[in-house]
Amino acid sequence: MASxxxxxxxxxxxxxxxxxxxxxxxxxxVDRHLVHEVTSPQAFEALRASGRTVRRPDLTLAVPDxxxxxxxxxxxxxxxxxxxxxxxxxxLAALERNAPEFGIRLIGDADVEQGIVHVxxxxxxxxxxxATIVCGDSHTACHGGLGALAFGIGTSEVEHVLATQxxxxxxxxxxxxxxxxxxxxxxxxxxxVLHIGGVLRAAGxxxxxxxxxxxxxxxxSVEGRLTVSNMAIEHxxxxxxxxxxxxxxxxxxxxxxxxxxxxxxxxxxxxxxxxTDPGATYDKVVVINAADIVPSVTWGTSPEDVVPIxxxxxxxxxxxxxxxxxxxxxxxxxxxxxxxxxxxxxxIQNVFIGSCTNSRIEDLRAAAKVLKNRTKAAxxxxxxxxxxxxxxxxxxxxxxxxxxxxxxxxxWREPGCSACLGMNPDKVPPGERCAxxxxxxxxGRQGPGSRTHLVSPATAxxxxxxxxxxxxxxxx
Amino acid sequence: xxxxxxVGGRAIPFGAxxxxxxxxIPARWLKTITRDGLGRGAFxxxxxxxxxxxxxxxxxxxxxxxxxxxFGCGSSREHAAWALLDLGITxxxxxxxxxxxxxxxxxxxxxxxxxxxxxxxxxxxxAKTDPITIDLEHxxxxxxxxxxxxxxxxxxxxxxxxEGLDEVGLTLARDVAIARYENDAATALPWLARTGQSLGExxx
Numbered sequence: 175m176a177s178x179x180x181x182x183x184x185x186x187x188x189x190x191x192x193x194x195x196x197x198x199x200x201x202x203x204v205d206r207h208l209v210h211e212v213t214s215p216q217a218f219e220a221l222r223a224s225g226r227t228v229r230r231p232d233l234t235l236a237v238p239d240x241x242x243x244x245x246x247x248x249x250x251x252x253x254x255x256x257x258x259x260x261x262x263x264x265x266l267a268a269l270e271r272n273a274p275e276f277g278i279r280l281i282g283d284a285d286v287e288q289g290i291v292h293v294x295x296x297x298x299x300x301x302x303x304x305a306t307i308v309c310g311d312s313h314t315a316c317h318g319g320l321g322a323l324a325f326g327i328g329t330s331e332v333e334h335v336l337a338t339q340x341x342x343x344x345x346x347x348x349x350x351x352x353x354x355x356x357x358x359x360x361x362x363x364x365x366x367v368l369h370i371g372g373v374l375r376a377a378g379x380x381x382x383x384x385x386x387x388x389x390x391x392x393x394x395s396v397e398g399r400l401t402v403s404n405m406a407i408e409h410x411x412x413x414x415x416x417x418x419x420x421x422x423x424x425x426x427x428x429x430x431x432x433x434x435x436x437x438x439x440x441x442x443x444x445x446x447x448x449x450t451d452p453g454a455t456y457d458k459v460v461v462i463n464a465a466d467i468v469p470s471v472t473w474g475t476s477p478e479d480v481v482p483i484x485x486x487x488x489x490x491x492x493x494x495x496x497x498x499x500x501x502x503x504x505x506x507x508x509x510x511x512x513x514x515x516x517x518x519x520x521x522i523q524n525v526f527i528g529s530c531t532n533s534r535i536e537d538l539r540a541a542a543k544v545l546k547n548r549t550k551a552a553x554x555x556x557x558x559x560x561x562x563x564x565x566x567x568x569x570x571x572x573x574x575x576x577x578x579x580x581x582x583x584x585x586w587r588e589p590g591c592s593a594c595l596g597m598n599p600d601k602v603p604p605g606e607r608c609a610x611x612x613x614x615x616x617x618g619r620q621g622p623g624s625r626t627h628l629v630s631p632a633t634a635x636x637x638x639x640x641x642x643x644x645x646x647x648x649x650x
Numbered sequence: 651x652x653x654x655x656x657v658g659g660r661a662i663p664f665g666a667x668x669x670x671x672x673x674x675i676p677a678r679w680l681k682t683i684t685r686d687g688l689g690r691g692a693f694x695x696x697x698x699x700x701x702x703x704x705x706x707x708x709x710x711x712x713x714x715x716x717x718x719x720x721f722g723c724g725s726s727r728e729h730a731a732w733a734l735l736d737l738g739i740t741x742x743x744x745x746x747x748x749x750x751x752x753x754x755x756x757x758x759x760x761x762x763x764x765x766x767x768x769x770x771x772x773x774x775x776x777a778k779t780d781p782i783t784i785d786l787e788h789x790x791x792x793x794x795x796x797x798x799x800x801x802x803x804x805x806x807x808x809x810x811x812x813e814g815l816d817e818v819g820l821t822l823a824r825d826v827a828i829a830r831y832e833n834d835a836a837t838a839l840p841w842l843a844r845t846g847q848s849l850g851e852x853x854x
Contacts, residue, residue, distance in 0.1 A: 189839065192831040193824060197805055201824060203831050205842045213727065215683035226818070229828075232845060241681065261681035268683050305842050312726040312750060326726035328754035330817070338821045340828060344804070346749075376668050377720035380746060410723060412749050433841035441841040476668055497667050497718060595677045616672040616724060618695055 179451035181348050182415050183383045186323040186448065190306050192340055201340050205305040206322075208291040209236040209278065209332070211269040212597070213310030217333035218272040229339045231277035235300055238266050238283055239290045240597045244560050244587035247283050254284070262598065276336070289563020289589040292316040292530035296400060297563055299429025303418035303445045308335055312407045313530045313613060319400035320426065321418030321448060323383070326407065346412050347457040349382040353390040355464030360647040362540065363398030364532055364611065364630035366390065367405040368470035372480030373462060379411030382458065385450065386416050390464035396425040397536045404531045405613050408477035417449045471517055471643055472615045472628040474505035479615070481517060483633065483645045489513030508617055509625050510605070517643050520627070524608035525550070525557040525584070525638040526620070527631055529594035532611035533562030535569050537631040542575040544635035544646060550583040551641025557584040558600065560592040582638070596621040609637040651759045653814035657741040658783040660712040662703050663774045667718030671751065674722065674730040688729055689736030704737070711737075714782065716774055717744040719767075722751025731758040741784050743791065745770055756807050757817065761786060769799040786811060 180188070192201040207230075214236075221227070228234060241262035249255055257263040266283070273280035281288050287298065292313055295301035303321035308314060310332045317324035331341060351370055370386075384406050391399065399416045406414030423442050426432050433441045468482040479502075481488065490502040490513070506513065511520065527533070527541050538561065550557045559579045561567035567589055570576055576586045593600040594612035596619070602608040604623025611634050612619075615626040627643055636646040679691035696702050703709050715734070721744040722730060731754040734742070741761040752762045763784060765773070769791075773782060776793045783792050786808060791799045810817065821828075835843040 193827050195806070199804075199806055201821065201827070203828070203835070206845075212680050216685050216728070219684070220818075224818075226822075259681075265681050265683055299846060302841065304839075310726055310728075312724065314726075326750055328726055328728035328731070328750060328757065330728060330754065330757035334818050334821060337818050338824075338828060339832075340821060340824075342806075342817065342821065376723060377746065377748075380720065380749060407724075410720065410748060429846075431845045433846050437841050437846075444839065476670075501667060597677050597680060614670075614672070614724065616670050618676050619672055622676070622678075622695075 179454035181450045181454045181456060182321065182385055182417050182448055183323065183348055186304055186306065187345055189304070199342055199344050202306060202343050204308050204335050204339050204341060205233060206295070206300055206307040207234040207335050208295055208307070208309035208314070209234060210240060210291050210309070210311065211238045211265045212240045213329050214272065214332055215265060215268040216329045217336060218268070218276065220333045221276070221336060226337045228276040228278060228336045233339065234278045234336070236269055236273040236278050236280045237288060237291045237294050238269050240591045240595070241265055242283055242588070242590040243598050244590050244592050244600055247588060259599070286564035286568060289566065290530045290533065290591055292404065293533060293562030293566065296320060297429070297565060299426055299432030302426060302432065303422055304448050308341065313404050315406040315411070315414045316400050316404035316530055318403035318406065318414040319396065319416050320422055321416060321445065323413055323415065325413040346383040347381050349379060349384045349411070349458040349460065350456040351384050351386050351460045351462065352388040353386065353462045353464050354388040355390055356393070357390055357464050357467060360469055360632065361467050362630040362632060363394050363401040365467055365470045367402045368472065368480045368628060369467045370462065371405065371409050371477045372470070373460065374409040376408065376476050376478040377410040379406065379409040382411050383413045383415060384411045385456070386414060391416055392419070395536060396421055397534045400534070401531055405477070408613060418445045469630065469633050469646055471633065472626070473509065473511060473517065474502065475508055475615055475617050476501070476505070477613070477615060477628065479505060483517055483643065485517055487511045487513055487515045487517065518645060520643045521553060521607065521641060522609050522627070522637055522643060523553060523555045523606040524602050525554055525634050526593045526608055526610040526612065527558070527634050528560030528562070528592050529612035530562065530591070531613045532631050533560060533566065535566050537611065538566065538570045538575050539573070541631040541635040542578040544632050544649060545582040545584070545639070546578050548582055548639045550638040553641045554638050557638050558587060558593065559584050560587045560600070561589050563589045584638070593620050595619060602626070609634045609643060651814040651816060654740065654759055654761060654811045655787055656783065656785050657713050657761060659714060659781050660709060661714035661716050661743070661773065661777040661782050662709045662712045663777040664703060664715055664717050665774050668720045668723055669717055670724035671722060671727050671730040672724055675727065675733040679733070680727055680729050685732045687736060688733040692733035692737045713738060713740050714784065715739050715742045716770060716777055717742060719745045721747050723748040726750045728754045728758070731755045731760055734760060743770060743773060756811070759811065759814070761811060763791060763801050765791065765799050765801055772797060
């Protein structure tokens with residue numbers, strides 16, 4: 175075993191095998207389980223119905239994020255402000271009831287640590303390199319940016335993990351996506367992952383766990399790596415991984431849930447040993463030249479519909495596959511776009527800066543840098559910044575970023591998933607367009623009839639100023 | 651879970667590729683805290699068209715759905731599986747499925763059948779006028795016109811579906827092995843076996 179060179183994924187997998195079945199299926203131990211209010215109620219309900227308990231509440235952390243309004247949650251006297259949407263309120267109340275009932279730590283809606291689970295996990299040091307991390311949310315792949323094997327699960331699997339702290343899994347195939355070279359000015363981690371999505375297509379990663387490698391990935395900050403890994407699911411991959419290095423360790427060190435003292439040193443030694451061995455092979459390798467990546471934007475209703483901001487809306491005939499031609503026709507119709515139209519001529523009415531992909535402090539700094547001494551265009555009706563957590567919000571305020579956003583005509587909100595998927599009141603109205611730093615441009619994703627263009631925080635900010643999708647490099 | 655041996659009847663010749671979970675069940679339907687009643691929101695956007703297949707006299711209540719590549723891509727919401735079940739769909743045939751969706755489907759007793767595009771195209775044709783039959787035991791899909799396509803399925807999943815087994819119960823029976831792993835991990839990987847400190851702010 176020890177002599178065979180292994181990939182990062184294979185090493186983490188091997189370290190978590192509880193039992194291996196004859197057919198190759200493994201019972202895999204789960205180190206960290208994040209729970210939010212949308213995909214957990216039915217799991218807790220099933221545990222209750224069968225008289226089962228949570229095996230490791232200490233390895234489980236509950237955080238409400240999807241339904242919470244991003245407006246004030248407490249009145250001047252500190253009392254909770256009732257949530258207007260009855261079903262949202264009911265789902266949040268279920269989590270507040272279930273977590274203590276099953277002995278699970280809950281970060282409440284008014285706690286400064288509250289935020290989007292995929293922002294909170296790394297921020298609290300709950301998510302660690304080399305760990306297996308699951309959550310009933312497909313963007314769990316995000317934590318792979320730390321070198322964790324992290325993936326989304328369904329509610330039945332949430333129940334399975336709560337009851338057994340394990341999952342029954344088949345090992346995935348491995349894919350290396352190597353991005354070599356230096357990113358150009360104005361090109362961010364989000365542009366990298368949008369570009370990769372355009373290359374791999376929406377299903378190119380199905381059945382694979384992707385390891386992102388290469389100098390351009392290594393040069394990214396840890397937050398940038400979280401952004402890349404976050405969208406692994408948008409190319410169909412179960413998980414994304416980036417080898418942990420000194421930057422990762424510096425990021426994790428000192429965080430509340432992170433190991434301390436001698437245990438920290440032992441952990442770092444182990445984390446260093448996890449990198450893919452020389453000579454290990456992947457089932458598939460895709461190589462991308464960093465110099466080919468420019469600020470990117472989606473034009474359609476699948477994350478694979480990516481074009482450079484300098485490009486034009488494609489025509490259905492540009493695609494060889496007849497079913498893709500048909501899908502492109504439907505997308506163009508839904509998006510209200512004409513083939514050949516320059517992306518930088520597409521007017522927008524909304525700008526959303528937030529989501530588990532792009533709501534960390536570096537994202538807000540990048541947007542604020544563009545917006546400083548500028549204001550949103552008159553045709554941009556709604557521009558909003560939703561920090562990824564209360565701690566991100568506080569840090570941004572300490573740096574004066576909130577003032578820049580407010581002066582630019584943006585709203586400055588409380589943390590949560592917000593308009594990424596519009597389960598709370600933050601929605602894009604039907605027929606309106608949004609430059610959004612989120613991760614999905616599906617039909618109706620940001621509200622019924624909403625039209626989403628996925629972009630980086632810098633591009634979103636530049637687009638707000640221009641009133642159209644904009645090339646941040648032109649703003650100077 | 652109910653045992654599943656055979657699914658037969660009319661199949662909805664849907665055929666679309668990259669059908670994401672927001673199409674199967676939009677986010678606004680995710681606010682429920684039970685598993686029931688999601689059929690009303692299933693394919694809501696498509697069904698706002700009065701001529702949609704799902705509500706047509708011919709296909710309403712059909713137990714089988716035929717779709718294109720990458721069915722169920724997008725979010726992890728198990729509501730997608732619950733919504734299909736509530737519509738009466740217990741089997742989906744497609745050239746490929748998203749990993750998370752096929753897991754969710756299986757755990758709710760929905761059979762996902764992977765067949766090559768040519769076979770799916772032929773079944774789409776037949777489904778317009780005639781019923782089809784999926785036999786899990788023999789891993790085959792047949793039509794009244796002597797078509798017979800065989801499919802692969804994970805043996806464990808097949809066994810669980812045929813017997814209607816509860817996976818949580820099966821794993822709980824492996825308690826000794828899990829406890830042994832936990833003991834070993836407490837020594838070998840203590841930083842994973844337990845969490846560091848308590849909640850709070852980053853002080854480094």
